[in-house]
Amino acid sequence: EVQLVESGGGLVQPGGSLRLSCAASGFTFSSYSMNWVRQAPGKGLEWVSYISSSSSTIYYADSVKGRFTISRDNAKNSLYLQMNSLRDEDTAVYYCANVGDYWGQGTLVTVSS
Amino acid sequence: DIQMTQSPSSLSASVGDRVTITCQASQDISNYLNWYQQKPGKAPKLLIYDASNLETGVPSRFSGSGSGTDFTFTISSLQPEDIATYYCQQYDNLPPAFGGGTKVEIK
Numbered sequence: 001e002v003q004l005v006e007s008g009g010g011l012v013q014p015g016g017s018l019r020l021s022c023a024a025s026g027f028t029f030s031s032y033s034m035n036w037v038r039q040a041p042g043k044g045l046e047w048v049s050y051i052s053s054s055s056s057t058i059y060y061a062d063s064v065k066g067r068f069t070i071s072r073d074n075a076k077n078s079l080y081l082q083m084n085s086l087r088d089e090d091t092a093v094y095y096c097a098n099v100g101d102y103w104g105q106g107t108l109v110t111v112s113s
Numbered sequence: 114d115i116q117m118t119q120s121p122s123s124l125s126a127s128v129g130d131r132v133t134i135t136c137q138a139s140q141d142i143s144n145y146l147n148w149y150q151q152k153p154g155k156a157p158k159l160l161i162y163d164a165s166n167l168e169t170g171v172p173s174r175f176s177g178s179g180s181g182t183d184f185t186f187t188i189s190s191l192q193p194e195d196i197a198t199y200y201c202q203q204y205d206n207l208p209p210a211f212g213g214g215t216k217v218e219i220k
Binding site for chain 1: 151155209213
């Protein structure tokens, strides 16, 4: 069974940092490009970042460029998102996904003082 | 970047009605389009890929069509369990872009 399990969300003050993790199982993680997608409360889906299977290609949404860093460890079947300089508008549920048929359950990040 | 325009943003229909949602891409994306269903508090679920292919296990009342820039998603006979928000998403080019969503409610 395919599983993507996110962790690391929580409450953080504006300007703070968080590191999200996503543990993958049930499929050949190293063969798939992966993404982080977020959803602010009551809003639609917003793509955040993409990383290719070998980490050779990385993209970011303009809204997070320079503040967020995506990475992966294929040996550990894990995807990461380092989030720095967090803003109120980064408050959202963050999903790791191959943006196809594999999605995690999401982890909530709340940025508030 | 490719922009996806989805309409309507919400609709209300009766059980058994035919429901249609449209999605327009800002440039030709061939048939590289997914449709998702998302219920409150849950992750999106892939229903249709490559614009018209039904994901395994998805009821046949769901269908998709289109290519190029214009796409349609249809529920042939709306059921109470179909209450959800539906999203289109292109994967022809990076970054993958989502439509704004269509919230489907029962009248």
